[in-house]
Amino acid sequence: MVQGPITLAIIGAGNRGQLYASFALKYPSLCKVVAVAEPRPRTRSLFVSAHDIPPSNVFAHWKELVAGGKLADAVIIAVQDRYHTEVVKACAPLGYHILCEKPLATSAEDCIAIANAIKEAAGDRVFAIGHVLRYSPYNKAIVKLIRSRELGKPINIVHVEPIGYFHFAHSYVRGNWSREDTSSFSLLTKSCHDIDILCHYFYPATPVKVSSFGSLSHFRKSAKPEGAQSATRCLECPYERECAYSAKKIYLEPVERGHVGWPAHVLTDGPPDIENITEALKNGPYGQCVYESSNDVVDNQVVNIEFSDGSTASFTMVAFTEAICERQTRIHFNNGELIGDMNTFTTTDFRLRKKETHAPKPDEDGGHHGGGDMGLISSFVEAVKAGDKNLLGENTGVDHVLLAHLVVFAAEKSRREGAVVNVIEFEKQLRENMQL
Known part of the structure; x- marks a missing residue:
C-alpha cells in the first residue's frame, strides 16, 4: 500500500x-x-x-x-x-x-x-491495458446485468463500432495509424478493445473460432472525385468545398471558430493556432488528399466469433458514419433482449413483457468512451495505491488481455486467408513457432 x-x-x-x-x-x-x-x-x-x-x-x-x-x-x-x-x-x-x-x-x-x-x-x-470500454458506467451496468442472469443466458451479441467518417480520415488515412508497416492493421489499432468487451460480456465462456471479412473500399486513388483533378492537397484543391474529407473543414475552420481541441491539437507541437495549422496543412500529412495518401488499412470489417458455450458475436467496424465511436450493441438472451447506444440501454424481459430503460451516467469529466478513460485511470490509481491488482476488475489479468488480442490477430488471419480460424490452435502454433 x-x-x-x-x-x-x-x-x-x-x-x-x-x-x-x-x-x-x-x-x-x-x-x-x-x-x-x-x-x-x-x-x-x-x-x-x-x-x-x-x-x-x-x-x-x-x-x-x-x-x-x-x-x-x-x-x-x-x-x-x-x-x-x-x-x-x-x-x-x-x-x-x-x-x-x-x-x-x-x-x-x-x-x-x-x-x-x-x-x-x-x-x-499492477498491470493494466487501455481497454477503456470496460470502465465506463454504461458497460459496467451491462456487465452487471449479464452476470445477474436476470434475462437468462446471453446467446448472441451484435456490436457496431462507428468510427466516424472524418475521424477515420484523420487517424487511419492521414494519421499515425494509416499504414500497417508503420503501425498495424486497423482492427487492432482501433477496435481491439471492442473485441475485448465482447469477450468480457461472455466471460467465463472463451472465444474458440473466428471468421472475418473486410477491405479498403474507399480511401484510394480510384475513388478520387473527378472535380479534384490533379490536386494532392486540400488547400490547393478545386473540389475542396464539396469534399467530405476537406482538411480545411476538419482542422482549419474549427480552429478559426476557436475550437483548438481534438483533432487539430495533434497536428502541431504545442497549442494549435491558425498559422501553425495552416503550415501543417501545407506541408504535413494532415493536409494531403485522402485519395492521394499512402494509407493501406481497411476501412470496413466484420468479425464473427463463436464461444466455448456455443454463444456467438458479430462485430462491425466501419468508417462511414456520422457518429464517432458511439458503439451500438444488441445482446440477445434466452429470456430477453438489450439494445444500447453507449449512453443508454433498453432491456426487454420476454417472460414479464417488461421493458425498461437504463441511463448510467459517467462523471462530468469522465473523458471519452462514455467515461471509460477516467474510469480506467481511476481504477489503476486505486489498485496501485492499495497494492491490489484485483481492483482493476474482473478478468483483467495479463492472460485475459493476451487472449482478447489473439482473437484480433486470428480475425485478421481469417480476413486475409478466407478461412475460419481456431483460436486455441492459432495460439498453440504461434508459441511453437516462437520456440523454433
Whole structure:
C-alpha cells in the first residue's frame, strides 16, 4: 500500500498520455506526475509546466527515463503502438506498476512476449491495458446485468463500432495509424478493445473460432472525385468545398471558430493556432488528399466469433458514419433482449413483457468512451495505491488481455486467408513457432 499520492511517470505526452495525466491535476491527493519522456520540445515544456515536474526527471527519449532507474510508483506507457513491446519490457524489471495504452503490441508474437515479461517481473505489481470500454458506467451496468442472469443466458451479441467518417480520415488515412508497416492493421489499432468487451460480456465462456471479412473500399486513388483533378492537397484543391474529407473543414475552420481541441491539437507541437495549422496543412500529412495518401488499412470489417458455450458475436467496424465511436450493441438472451447506444440501454424481459430503460451516467469529466478513460485511470490509481491488482476488475489479468488480442490477430488471419480460424490452435502454433 502506498501512503499519500502515488507517483506517475509518463512515457509519451501525446493525446492519450495527457489525458491519463490529467487525472493527477484533478485529484492531486491521489496521484502526482513526477517524470516525463516526450520528444517534442514545446509539448514537453507545456506538460512539465502543467505538472511542475523537476528538471532532473524530464527526458526527450524514453530510454533516458528508463536508464535513470525507477523514478515513480507507476508508469503510463502512451508511445506509438510499435514501441510498446520494448518500453514495457524495459519498465517491467524495474518494479513499476504499468498502465499501457492499447493495443498491447503490433504483432501476436510481441503480445505473447509482453505477457511473458509481465508475468516474470510482476509479482504483486499492477498491470493494466487501455481497454477503456470496460470502465465506463454504461458497460459496467451491462456487465452487471449479464452476470445477474436476470434475462437468462446471453446467446448472441451484435456490436457496431462507428468510427466516424472524418475521424477515420484523420487517424487511419492521414494519421499515425494509416499504414500497417508503420503501425498495424486497423482492427487492432482501433477496435481491439471492442473485441475485448465482447469477450468480457461472455466471460467465463472463451472465444474458440473466428471468421472475418473486410477491405479498403474507399480511401484510394480510384475513388478520387473527378472535380479534384490533379490536386494532392486540400488547400490547393478545386473540389475542396464539396469534399467530405476537406482538411480545411476538419482542422482549419474549427480552429478559426476557436475550437483548438481534438483533432487539430495533434497536428502541431504545442497549442494549435491558425498559422501553425495552416503550415501543417501545407506541408504535413494532415493536409494531403485522402485519395492521394499512402494509407493501406481497411476501412470496413466484420468479425464473427463463436464461444466455448456455443454463444456467438458479430462485430462491425466501419468508417462511414456520422457518429464517432458511439458503439451500438444488441445482446440477445434466452429470456430477453438489450439494445444500447453507449449512453443508454433498453432491456426487454420476454417472460414479464417488461421493458425498461437504463441511463448510467459517467462523471462530468469522465473523458471519452462514455467515461471509460477516467474510469480506467481511476481504477489503476486505486489498485496501485492499495497494492491490489484485483481492483482493476474482473478478468483483467495479463492472460485475459493476451487472449482478447489473439482473437484480433486470428480475425485478421481469417480476413486475409478466407478461412475460419481456431483460436486455441492459432495460439498453440504461434508459441511453437516462437520456440523454433
